[in-house]
Amino acid sequence: MTTRESRKHRFAIAITALIVGVLLAGGLAGAADEIVLGAAISQTGKYAREGKFYVDAYTLVVEAVNKAGGVKVGGKTYQLALKLYDDQSDPSLSVRLFTKLATSDKVNFLLGPYSSGITIPASAVAEKYEIPMIQGGGASGKIFDRGYKYIFGTLPKAELYFQSAIEAASKLSPPVRTAALLFSNEAFDRSVGEGARQWLKDAKIDKVYDEEYQPATQDFTSILAVIKTKNPDLILVAGHEENSLNFIRQAQAAGVNPRMMVFTVGPPTGDFRKTLGKAAEYVYGVTPWLPDMEIGGQIFAAARDFDKQFQARFGYGADYHVASGAADVLAFKAAIERAQSLDPKKVRDALAALDVETLYGRMKFEPTGQIAMSQVLVQILDGKVVPVYVAGKFVSKPVYPTPKWNERR
Amino acid sequence: MLLLQVLINGLLLGGLYGIMALGMSLIWGVMNIVNVAHGALIMLGAYLAFWMFHLWGLDPFLSLPLTIAALFVYGYCLQRWVLNLVVRAQLFLTLLITFGVEVVMINVARLLWSSDLRQVTPAYAAANFEIGQLTIPWVRLWVFATTLVLSVVFLVVLEHTRLGRAIRATSEELRAARLTGIPVAHIYAVTFGLGAALAGAAGGLWGMLFPITPMMGGSLTLKSFVVAVLGGLGTMMGAIVGGLALGLTESFAGTYLGPTYPNAISFGLLVLILIFRPTGILGRRT
Numbered sequence A: 001m002t003t004r005e006s007r008k009h010r011f012a013i014a015i016t017a018l019i020v021g022v023l024l025a026g027g028l029a030g031a032a033d034e035i036v037l038g039a040a041i042s043q044t045g046k047y048a049r050e051g052k053f054y055v056d057a058y059t060l061v062v063e064a065v066n067k068a069g070g071v072k073v074g075g076k077t078y079q080l081a082l083k084l085y086d087d088q089s090d091p092s093l094s095v096r097l098f099t100k101l102a103t104s105d106k107v108n109f110l111l112g113p114y115s116s117g118i119t120i121p122a123s124a125v126a127e128k129y130e131i132p133m134i135q136g137g138g139a140s141g142k143i144f145d146r147g148y149k150y151i152f153g154t155l156p157k158a159e160l161y162f163q164s165a166i167e168a169a170s171k172l173s174p175p176v177r178t179a180a181l182l183f184s185n186e187a188f189d190r191s192v193g194e195g196a197r198q199w200l201k202d203a204k205i206d207k208v209y210d211e212e213y214q215p216a217t218q219d220f221t222s223i224l225a226v227i228k229t230k231n232p233d234l235i236l237v238a239g240h241e242e243n244s245l246n247f248i249r250q251a252q253a254a255g256v257n258p259r260m261m262v263f264t265v266g267p268p269t270g271d272f273r274k275t276l277g278k279a280a281e282y283v284y285g286v287t288p289w290l291p292d293m294e295i296g297g298q299i300f301a302a303a304r305d306f307d308k309q310f311q312a313r314f315g316y317g318a319d320y321h322v323a324s325g326a327a328d329v330l331a332f333k334a335a336i337e338r339a340q341s342l343d344p345k346k347v348r349d350a351l352a353a354l355d356v357e358t359l360y361g362r363m364k365f366e367p368t369g370q371i372a373m374s375q376v377l378v379q380i381l382d383g384k385v386v387p388v389y390v391a392g393k394f395v396s397k398p399v400y401p402t403p404k405w406n407e408r409r
Numbered sequence B: 001m002l003l004l005q006v007l008i009n010g011l012l013l014g015g016l017y018g019i020m021a022l023g024m025s026l027i028w029g030v031m032n033i034v035n036v037a038h039g040a041l042i043m044l045g046a047y048l049a050f051w052m053f054h055l056w057g058l059d060p061f062l063s064l065p066l067t068i069a070a071l072f073v074y075g076y077c078l079q080r081w082v083l084n085l086v087v088r089a090q091l092f093l094t095l096l097i098t099f100g101v102e103v104v105m106i107n108v109a110r111l112l113w114s115s116d117l118r119q120v121t122p123a124y125a126a127a128n129f130e131i132g133q134l135t136i137p138w139v140r141l142w143v144f145a146t147t148l149v150l151s152v153v154f155l156v157v158l159e160h161t162r163l164g165r166a167i168r169a170t171s172e173e174l175r176a177a178r179l180t181g182i183p184v185a186h187i188y189a190v191t192f193g194l195g196a197a198l199a200g201a202a203g204g205l206w207g208m209l210f211p212i213t214p215m216m217g218g219s220l221t222l223k224s225f226v227v228a229v230l231g232g233l234g235t236m237m238g239a240i241v242g243g244l245a246l247g248l249t250e251s252f253a254g255t256y257l258g259p260t261y262p263n264a265i266s267f268g269l270l271v272l273i274l275i276f277r278p279t280g281i282l283g284r285r286t
Helices: A002-028 A048-067 A091-103 A116-129 A163-171 A187-202 A221-230 A241-254 A270-280 A303-314 A320-339 A344-352 B002-031 B038-056 B064-081 B091-113 B138-160 B162-172 B174-179 B184-209 B214-231 B236-256 B262-276
Strands: A034-041 A071-073 A076-086 A109-111 A133-135 A151-153 A178-184 A206-213 A234-238 A260-263 A284-287 A356-358 A361-363 A376-381 A384-390 B128-131 B134-137
Touching: A034 A048, A034 A091, A034 A320, A048 A076, A048 A303, A048 A320, A071 A320, A076 A091, A076 A320, A091 A109, A091 A116, A109 A320, A116 A133, A116 A151, A133 A320, A163 A187, A163 A234, A163 A260, A163 A284, A163 A376, A163 A384, A178 A187, A178 A221, A187 A206, A187 A234, A206 A221, A221 A241, A221 B002, A221 B236, A234 A241, A241 A260, A241 A270, A241 B134, A284 A384, A303 A320, A320 A344, A320 A356, A320 A361, B002 B038, B002 B134, B002 B138, B002 B162, B002 B184, B002 B214, B002 B236, B038 B064, B038 B091, B038 B184, B038 B214, B064 B184, B091 B214, B134 B138, B138 B162, B138 B184, B138 B236, B162 B174, B162 B184, B174 B184, B184 B214, B214 B236, B214 B262, B236 B262
Parallel strands: A034 A076, A034 A109, A109 A133, A133 A151, A178 A206, A178 A234, A234 A260, A260 A284
Antiparallel strands: A071 A076, A284 A376, A356 A361, A376 A384, B128 B134
């Protein structure tokens, strides 16, 4: 009897000690002094490549912020921490993981997944639990036109993708008078196309061809045959990287020679230029960000420094995906310090009113939550991405008109 | 003039579709296996050509015989030691096992070579010549010529050699073939090897025209399937005719109806053929 009771007693003490120990350890680990940013992002599956850009960007910026003294709220210093899951490029898994982050992991704030298709459902979770999410991987208008309060995005609007290109085209000499517009029938590229129609109209450029194509299209020869008969000065193509590659190669083989050819996706990425080789020369592209742009802010004084550190750490250069992801973490730091609180609602309001300079440029969100930012028109020259037209001004002289295919060396 | 250009574009691409479908049609006709891994075999051929070009600088046309030989050996082994286990099982089972082979091949390719887009880019890749207002890319013309030569060689082998007769005999009357001393398991493996070799050739040629990725095979399996059914199963000429028909259909639909229509029209055509001529354009009535 006594032995049993004392055994019971000892057991109770052990349990208590264990609980106290865990609590203490938890306290010592600094759970209270940490701000946890959670995200589910594609580390496997079809978006694994782009997903890695964001994981690496988040990792580097969180480390840099902590090294620079963390986030200061009301005289107290917090360290940033990341809680990342792999959504396997699957939208429904992404929703389950974001729900887990919001409910059982109870992270403070959310970073985004990659691709519009996954961001649309994932952002609904953030809205439901009223936790601010800043995402750098989805640009579709569908993410922002639902009246959500807690979603912020750092990729420019789809409708704006060709704005700078068309504006620049109308100012070149000899002026661009006719344009062919081609876009895939995916939601995002359709928005790009709709925007382009408006910009072409504003610039008084005649639209001689305006068609949609299927994203799986490999063979553009019949499209090119028709475009060739229209002989446009400008060709605008919205689609995936593979579409851009096929279009350029086949335009060369078909001898289609516009004065200017612009693509939404491809030109700024390194392996695009590697795959195309010389055929990539003189092609125009758009990007919200380039490492050698004269911008910078907190933590990273210049975009160039960020690119250098990123390259040293991960062995590849930063592109706009990386910069956009980095900007998301920096926006949280700025907004939390502005709100002087970790309260989700207060931080949300601070984000809505945010206006800071960062390595990604000026961070200011429109009422919809999407960043107010235009695209930079770039041209590939000697295998390098050269910015041509930034925020309404030419920053370098493009090689225009594009040399004809058969007159190149 | 546009009409003629569209016609040429369609024909040139159609040749490639034809040789893609030839291998599938052969395997289907002889062994009654719908080879879901056909596109993966094309992918493998494309990567072989890419690596021989990239690492050794070997011209993709010159490396074609090597690709074909490698895929033949691969196909032979695959049939002899994997697919042979289910060769006379229900169609569903053979579908399942070739599907499994496809999944394994694609994922191994992703592990080994990553999902980056790659392209075989010989110096003449984008060269063309003009006749009047027509523009004809040299590579497409050579690819087309190669598919014709390979198809003719293949048809001659099938019609006029001992091996070809053995393959046809096995396909037509299995028991009689076995009684006359034809080593059926070997013939099956050779047939699959030939099918894989044709897929490899198609892959090597495909990589000269389009970028390649480990996932490229899925849509090509579907295309080969459509072409094989269009042309008529079991008839080898049917695959060629079906390929040209699909190439022309896509080209005309894409030009005159709009770039979103080629698939709708191609599959619509498939449905019509299945309703009104279930044995395909050149198929025999059974």
